Amino acid sequence: MQTTLSEQAKRLPRAEEAESILRTCVHCGFCNATCPTYQLLGDELDGPRGRIYLIKQVLEGHEPTAKTQLHLDRCLTCRNCETTCPSGVDYHNLLDIGRAVVDAAVPRPLGQRLLRESLRAVVPNPGLFRTLINTGEVFRPLLPEVLQVKLPRTVHPAKARPTTQHARHVLMLEGCVQPSLSPNTNAATARVLDRLKISVTPISQAGCCGAVDYHLNAQEAGLNRARRNIDAWWPSIENGAEAIVQTASGCGAFIKDYGHLLEQDPAYAAKAKRVSALARDLVEVLRDEPLEPLKVNAAMRIAFHCPCTLQHAQKLGGAVEELLTRLGFNLTPVPDSHLCCGSAGTYSLTQPELSRQLRDNKLNALESGKPEVIVTANIGCQTHLDGAGRTPVRHWIELVEDALL
Known part of the structure; x- marks a missing residue:
């Protein structure tokens, strides 16, 4: 135009x-x-x-x-x-x-400003977030519904991670909220990759990907988090790490954008481009591997919710479904699978009414095939959908790890 x-x-x-x-x-x-x-x-x-x-x-x-x-x-x-x-x-x-x-x-009303600043203070801080989640569990009955549904129904404790060091190694973003809301997701990832002779190297200095700040319009703060992550990962990248793996597709979509968002920064442009090129959603790593070592008993009937950040941002729609089918899982059909579940990062707190309508519509579609469990690839979607108290929702890698023989 x-x-x-x-x-x-x-x-x-x-x-x-x-x-x-x-x-x-x-x-x-x-x-x-x-x-x-x-x-x-x-x-x-x-x-x-x-x-x-x-x-x-x-x-x-x-x-x-x-x-x-x-x-x-x-x-x-x-x-x-x-x-x-x-x-x-x-x-x-x-x-x-x-x-x-x-x-x-356009100045925002005080209530909106406080909510957004609170989210920016809490969500990217894993220690503070964990403390608030634990406190919330104690006082769950007293909390407003919009917060109650954000507390996990069931926490699956993290299993022990492998200690074997293989010739191949990848980095993995641990995430901000996932260690508290779904602590076994990254542990399950490490255990599955170990079966494929790939070691996961944790980088404790790497923190929030920056998406929370950036999408709440604290864009420079989000980019500063990106710069800190690049600095934290860079020595391992120079030491031969073959990928930076994300188990939360929302984080992956943002990290894959580092190269574009920092292209005008002379100190970080080249490194950001390299980091974005190395960023891989977990499914991108697994789909290229021979899956014979992953002998699974995949008898469960499941529905897969493909997050928007996976199918629309990363263009990986159908990738997880294909992988799960290769492993023998029985996937139910999901009508209108292209539509958003309403989680969208912090959207479920800033726009709760619209978010709830979208969640209920999505669950109706996901449950139409009568699955035993719903799986997804993003902690925000997982928590949002599971908060409705209907069919249990987990990360797909946990089901794979549980089914290993």
């Missing part, structure tokens, strides 16, 4: 990128057909095409309002629209640019 940036917008660090993305959009509206919030609300401004128009207006000099901010806030950043778009519009990067401009111009 034709775009004329204002003089102020032209001075933005990512002005050329924003203008290029806007001009890619032909305003066809195909994106609305697969947008979860447009399907729920039926408002043009709550679909990708409408949000692109709002961002275009702001970048052309129109004054942003609280209404503009609301419609951008309601976006899940699920990137379903990117999968649908015939023109290849890089929507999520345009949204990041637009949100930053709007938030700089």
Whole structure:
């Protein structure tokens, strides 16, 4: 579409990128057909095409309002629209640019500011998060429902990790909330990879991937976390680590974006590009390996929820399903598997009503084939879906590890 940036917008660090993305959009509206919030609300401004128009207006000099901010806030950043778009519009990067401009111009109410700052303080801090989870368990009956459903129904303790060192080794991001909410996920990953003669090297200095800060519009804080992770991983990368494995697809999607987000940083651009190239979702590692050493008793009937960050951001839709089928698991069909479950990082806390509707719709689809258990590839989706108290939800690698003979 034709775009004329204002003089102020032209001075933005990512002005050329924003203008290029806007001009890619032909305003066809195909994106609305697969947008979860447009399907729920039926408002043009709550679909990708409408949000692109709002961002275009702001970048052309129109004054942003609280209404503009609301419609951008309601976006899940699920990137379903990117999968649908015939023109290849890089929507999520345009949204990041637009949100930053709007938030700089439109002050948020005190309640929103406190919630966002609290999330930024707690979620990326594993020690503090664990303390709050343990405290929450004690006082669960007294908590509001929106917090009760965030506490795990069942915690599967971490099994012992292998100590054998193999010639092949990978790094693994431990994550912020996963060690408390699903502590066995990374341990199960290490045990399965050990069967394939691959060692997992933990790097304790690597912390939050940066996505929480970045998507709550503390973008520089998110990029600083990325820089710290690059510094933490770099010695092992130089020492031959063949991949940086993520068991949470949300983290993986963001790490794979490090190269783009830091391309203007002369001190980190090359290293960030290398880190993004080495980033691998767990399924990418396993699908390329001979699976004969993984002898499993896969009798359980399961449904797989493919997170948006796996299928739309990382373009790995169908990869886990294919792997589980190769291993002999019985997968049930899932209608509308392209739609978001409503977790979307911190979205389930910042937009609880919409998030709950999307969760219930997703569970209805996942449960339509009568699975014994639902599995997924992202801790946010896992916690969000399991919080409904319906069919148990776990990470898929835990089922694989449990089934090993």
